[in-house]
Amino acid sequence: MKINPYLTQDCNITEADLEREDVRICYIARVLTKGTWQDIQDIGLDSIEKYLPIVTIPQDRRDFWEWYFNKGEHSDNKTPEETHCNSI
Structure with a gap:
């Protein structure tokens, strides 16, 4: 897993x-x-699907990812980018 240093500036x-x-x-x-x-x-x-049940994230992001993995267009093999949901 590649780390984005911007996301880990404080540690x-x-x-x-x-x-x-x-x-x-x-x-x-x-x-x-x-x-x-x-x-x-x-x-x-x-990794997102595996850890989604236990990560602490804002509810709007959780709602999106739960939708994506459970009911969303994932079954059509579309990526989140292709669903036009840009507020991830």
Whole structure:
């Protein structure tokens, strides 16, 4: 998983640190809260789906990702970018 240094300015997280699940969860929450589409691609949709139930993120972002994985256009193999939802 590639780290965006902009998202970790207040701490010193390395890619090796992401081996720890607690650090990985924290970083995924930051990506879902403040990250770009590139950051989402870097962590991968599988990681988002796996950790979504336990990350602490704003409700609007949680609602989007729950919609995407459970009821959304994901079944059509569209990416979040292709759904025209730009407020991730």
